[in-house]
Amino acid sequence: MENLKLKIIKKKDVLNFLDSLKEEYNILVPKEKDGDIRFSEFSSGEDIPWDYRNTKISPKEIFLPRTETLFSFKEGTLTPSDSGGVFAPANEPKGSAQKTDSNKRTANYLIFGIRPCDAQAFSLLDKLFGGDDFQDPYYLKRKEQAVIISLACNKPQITCFCTSLKGKPDNEEGSDIILFDLGENILTKPITKKGEEFIENLNSWFKEAKEADIEKKNKLMDLSLKKICSGVDLHNIKEKLDEAFDISLWNEIHQKCLGCGICTYLCPTCYCFNIIDEMDHETGGLATSRGKRIRCWDSCMFSLFTLHASGHNPRPTFKERMRQRIMHKFNYCPENFKEIFCVGCGRCIRNCPVNLDLRETLASLMSFGSMSKDKKV
Amino acid sequence: MNNPYLPIPVTIKKITIENEARDIKTFDLVFNVKKDIEKFKYTCGQFAEISMLGIGESPIGIASSPIDEDLVQFTVKKYNTGVVTSALHNLCPGDMIGIRGPYGNGFPMKDFEGKNLVIIGGGFALTTLRSLTRYVLHEKNRDRFKDITVLYGARSPGELIYKSELKEWGERDDINVYLTVDRGDENWKGRVGLVPNVLKEVAPSSKNSVALICGPLIMVKFTMLPIMDLGFEPDKIFFSLEMRMKCGVGKCGRCNIGPKYVCKDGPVFTYEELQRLPQEY
Numbered sequence: 001m002e003n004l005k006l007k008i009i010k011k012k013d014v015l016n017f018l019d020s021l022k023e024e025y026n027i028l029v030p031k032e033k034d035g036d037i038r039f040s041e042f043s044s045g046e047d048i049p050w051d052y053r054n055t056k057i058s059p060k061e062i063f064l065p066r067t068e069t070l071f072s073f074k075e076g077t078l079t080p081s082d083s084g085g086v087f088a089p090a091n092e093p094k095g096s097a098q099k100t101d102s103n104k105r106t107a108n109y110l111i112f113g114i115r116p117c118d119a120q121a122f123s124l125l126d127k128l129f130g131g132d133d134f135q136d137p138y139y140l141k142r143k144e145q146a147v148i149i150s151l152a153c154n155k156p157q158i159t160c161f162c163t164s165l166k167g168k169p170d171n172e173e174g175s176d177i178i179l180f181d182l183g184e185n186i187l188t189k190p191i192t193k194k195g196e197e198f199i200e201n202l203n204s205w206f207k208e209a210k211e212a213d214i215e216k217k218n219k220l221m222d223l224s225l226k227k228i229c230s231g232v233d234l235h236n237i238k239e240k241l242d243e244a245f246d247i248s249l250w251n252e253i254h255q256k257c258l259g260c261g262i263c264t265y266l267c268p269t270c271y272c273f274n275i276i277d278e279m280d281h282e283t284g285g286l287a288t289s290r291g292k293r294i295r296c297w298d299s300c301m302f303s304l305f306t307l308h309a310s311g312h313n314p315r316p317t318f319k320e321r322m323r324q325r326i327m328h329k330f331n332y333c334p335e336n337f338k339e340i341f342c343v344g345c346g347r348c349i350r351n352c353p354v355n356l357d358l359r360e361t362l363a364s365l366m367s368f369g370s371m372s373k374d375k376k377v
Numbered sequence: 378m379n380n381p382y383l384p385i386p387v388t389i390k391k392i393t394i395e396n397e398a399r400d401i402k403t404f405d406l407v408f409n410v411k412k413d414i415e416k417f418k419y420t421c422g423q424f425a426e427i428s429m430l431g432i433g434e435s436p437i438g439i440a441s442s443p444i445d446e447d448l449v450q451f452t453v454k455k456y457n458t459g460v461v462t463s464a465l466h467n468l469c470p471g472d473m474i475g476i477r478g479p480y481g482n483g484f485p486m487k488d489f490e491g492k493n494l495v496i497i498g499g500g501f502a503l504t505t506l507r508s509l510t511r512y513v514l515h516e517k518n519r520d521r522f523k524d525i526t527v528l529y530g531a532r533s534p535g536e537l538i539y540k541s542e543l544k545e546w547g548e549r550d551d552i553n554v555y556l557t558v559d560r561g562d563e564n565w566k567g568r569v570g571l572v573p574n575v576l577k578e579v580a581p582s583s584k585n586s587v588a589l590i591c592g593p594l595i596m597v598k599f600t601m602l603p604i605m606d607l608g609f610e611p612d613k614i615f616f617s618l619e620m621r622m623k624c625g626v627g628k629c630g631r632c633n634i635g636p637k638y639v640c641k642d643g644p645v646f647t648y649e650e651l652q653r654l655p656q657e658y
Contacts, residue, residue, distance in 0.1 A: 070382045073430045076473055080380060133641065134626035137378045245635070245655040272630030275382075275623045279431045291431045293382070298629070305631050306621050309435075309459035312594070314620070314634075314658050332636040 007188045007199060007206035008213055011050070014186060017205050018112065019044050025110035025147070028062060030055060039111070050181050053157050054115050058268035058347060060125065062111060063142045067296040070138065070275070074290045081138075109146035117162050117343040119150040119174035121268035127337040128271055138295075147198050150175035154220055156228045159346030161359055164231040167344050169224040180217045187217050232363045234330075234340070240366060241331035245323070247368050253361050254322035256354045261299035263348035263358075264325065269341040272305070274298035300324045326361065381626045384428035384475025385413045387449070391470055397535025400455040401501045402466060403440060405448055406476065417479060419443060421486060421509040422617055422645045425478030426625045427451060427461060435461035436622040436640070439479060440504040442511035444518075449476065452504045452538065480625045481644045484509055484589065484615065493524040495581045495609075497600060499572050499592025500531055505617050506591050507539055510546070519551060526581045530557040530572040530596075534565045555579055573599040576607075583608035589615045601648075611649035618644045618658060634658050 009017060018027055027042035030052050037055045039062060069081040126143065129136035153160075153169040162168060172178055176195030180187040187209055190196040199206060264270040279291035298305060301321050307313045315321050333341040342358075349357050391405040408414050417425075419439055426434040441450035455466040468474070486509075494513065498506045506527075513522045527546065531537045537556065547554045557568040557575045568575055572592065588609050590597055597616065604614060620632035620639040627641035635654045637643065646654075 076386070076430065078383060078430075080383060128628060131627075134381050134628070135378055136628060137380050140378065271628075273623070273628070275434065275629070277429075277431050277433050289431070293430070295382075298623075298631070300630065308619070308621050309456040309462065311458070320657065327635075328630070328633070332633065335636040 005190055005196065006209035006214060008185045008209045009188060009206050011181075011184055011186055013205065014048065015045065017202070018042055018110075021110060021202075024106055025108045026106065027110045027112060028059075029112045030114075039114070042112070048113055050113075050151075051155065052113075053155065054118070054345060054347075056266065056347070056351070058121065058266055058345070059111065059114050059118050060121060060268045060271070062109070063122065063139050063146070064125065064129075064271060064273075064297075067294055068138060070293045070295050072290075072292045076289070107145050109142065110149065111146055112149045113151040113179070114148060114175075115153060115345070116150045116169065116171040116173075116175065116178065117160075117167050117345040118268045119148055120167060120171055120343045121174065121345075122148065123174035124269050124333075124337070124339055124341055124343070125271055127339060147176050147194060148174065149177045149179060149195075151179045151181065152221065152224070154181055154224050156224060157346060157350070158230065159349040160228050160344065161231050161346060162344035163225070163228050164234055164359075165340060165342055165344045168221075169228070170221050180220065182213060182216050182220070185213060187213055230359060232359045233366060234362060237330050237340070237362070237366060238334040240368070241327060244331075244365060244368055245327070249364060249368050250319050250323045253364065254318040256356055257301075257318050257322055258354055259301050259303075259318055259321065260353060261301040262351050262353070263356075264299040264301055265297065266347040266351055268343060268345055268347070269329070270297075270299070272298050272300055300328065326365070330362070381477070382624070384426070384434075384477045385416060386410065387413075387474060387476055389468055389470050389472050389474065390448070392468070395452060395501075395538040395540075396531075397533070400466070401452060401538055402455070403450055403452045403538075404465070404468075405450050406474070407448060409473070414447060417449065417476070419449075419479035420483035421512050422483035422505045423479040423481045424505075424625075424644060425449075425451070425476045425480060426622070427453070427465065428475035428477055429461055429464055430475065432464045433461050434477070434623070435459065435465075436480075436625060438505040438508075438617065438644070440507055442508045442515070444512055444515045452501060452507075454501045477625060480640055482642065484645050486512070489513075489587055490521045491523065491585075493582070493584075493586040494522060494526065495586055495588040496525070496527045496529075497572060497576065497588060497590045497592070497604075498527070498529045499596040500536070501538055502591040502593065502617075503529055503538055504591075506589060507542070509589065510552075511542075514546070514549070514552060523585065524581075525552045526555070526579070527552060528555045528557070528572065528576060528579060530559070530570075530575065530592075532559045534558050534562055534567075571599070572596050573603050576600060577603045580607060583610075583613070587613045587615060589617075591617045611652060612647050614648040616646055616648070616651065618646060620644075620658065 028039045029042045030037045030049055031040040032049055037052045039059045071078045071080045129139040172191045176192045178189050190199050273295050275295050277293050306315045329341040386409040387406040389404055390407045393403040395401040424436050424438045427437050428434045437451045437453055440452040453462050455462045496506050546552050557570050561569045588604055618639050622632045622640050623629040625640045627638045632639040634657055
């Protein structure tokens with residue numbers, strides 16, 4: 001039964017397929033620019049880098065932009081921002097992280113070709129920004145309007161360790177549809193109702209998948225899974241860390257850390273943010289009563305993150321801040337959301353300027369049983 | 378969907394300078410739109426984000442009491458490093474600001490009914506305790522609570538806040554008020570001594586009692602010993618904590634102590650709850 005839903009689309013048809021959807025969706029695809037891959041708006045005729053490994057900056061920026069306007073104000077009157085604006089990467093010309101493009105007819109998103117680990121990260125962020133007490137309208141509105149199409153990994157990187165968490169190269173969590181690159185053909189598998197309807201409505205582009213296609217997919221995934229050879233046993237890590245707040249190991253593992261915050265910046269599941277006000281200074285630098293309240297990414301690795309106005313700081317050194325990052329992902333979130341907030345994408349490992357490896361940190365925490373408790377708490 | 382980031386517009390009706398150093402002021406706020414009062418139904422011990430457009434926001438405990446109709450009060454200490462508190466202290470009656478909230482759990486007032494309350498405050502941290510005291514002293518509520526003891530200390534007589542209200546409380550016979558200062562002056566005829574020492578002297582009974590403690594960290598720390606000696610169980614001792622906050626709704630990720638968020642799960646915690654959390658506050 002499952003296999004009946006599997007469809008095939010020819011790789012060479014995909015660009016035309018996306019082209020036909022441009023009216024209906026803001027289509028975001030991986031695009032190469034200056035040696036990096038970044039999700040950007042699809043333009044006709046530009047090919048998809050099918051074998052791209054992963055983006056440097058995680059696609060969480062699509063739903064939680066690096067900076068976004070919560071509302072603007074003028075002489076005391078508030079105007080909440082329309083969170084359905086078109087996403088554009090911050091460094092693109094004439095683009096802001098959130099611009100309201102009046103020419104664009106739609107607020108729907110089609111995110112095409114995201115890696116399964118990053119799609120899974122969205123399902124984690126949903127738990128935070130949804131939640132049963134307070135909902136975050138900005139994140140949720142964008143998320144609601146999006147169809148997420150992920151692309152299974154044929155070639156994992158050496159820093160990938162998704163299999164140590166809940167992931168695998170064809171992990172389906174968080175995606176509406178998952179694609180498999182079989183060479184000339186793309187195998188599509190709908191996962192959610194939204195994904196099923198999406199494919200049904202566009203049925204003419206697809207053919208039934210043959211047994212051979214499915215076999216090929218299975219073979220590719222087996223091979224890919226074998227290529228993920230690094231990992232760490234995280235069984236019961238939440239319970240282990242319950243007892244780990246005061247262990248002496250924290251004194252050691254933060255030593256290399258520079259506190260640059262790149263791990264949190266690139267992480268697809270790090271969501272901590274700051275809220276600041278910005279005034280418009282168009283009238284020759286004079287203060288006006290016009291401005292914006294802005295939300296932007298923040299990082300628990302910075303000392304200002306928790307500094308009180310009184311001067312007191314509950315996390316004064318790298319040690320406490322490093323501990324916060326690890327504990328938040330692997331202990332506090334499992335406590336609050338029943339989920340580890342890490343998908344094993346390896347961005348923090350690849351981009352750390354001092355080669356701090358999260359896998360090693362976790363492995364040493366997992367074996368902390370023999371270590372002594374820190375006397376000074 | 379309700380947008381929790383939008384402040385409710387309010388106007389400053391009155392500003393009271395509370396102390397000699399003139400860096401603690403109480404702001405009386407009225408809602409610009411009458412029906413917003415309904416949106417801002419709060420309990421004692423909750424807080425709000427005070428919002429100044431173009432400046433920012435700051436989480437401040439609500440000093441007024443749910444029985445104060447049509448009016449919300451905040452007592453704010455100005456820190457020179459605090460952008461919002463500094464700007465707030467420059468405002469005049471008639472100026473407009475915003476508030477977001479109410480946030481946090483507040484004191485479990487229902488659980489306090491039928492009990493003796495021992496209220497211990499230090500410095501300007503009396504604010505939410507003042508909210509609670511006003512509430513329990515109100516004629517509609519007083520019968521539901523047993524003995525009420527307030528022990529309040531400040532560095533000097535001039536630094537005691539809510540002076541006229543303290544005097545009023547002192548004149549009532551249904552509340553015991555003990556005021557103390559670290560250093561007296563020529564006009565001060567009351568107690569001189571630190572809060573923990575005065576607590577030992579006053580020695581309120583722990584039988585059927587709860588203790589509510591708010592003050593500077595150092596005062597709270599040294600109050601723990603005498604309060605435990607008096608026989609208060611950890612689940613009968615309540616604190617209200619402070620933390621740097623931004624969103625106030627448990628999303629922005631900075632005010633946590635272990636897995637608990639002070640903005641959402643707090644700011645009121647019992648000593649029992651705190652003992653189970655890491656010491657990171």
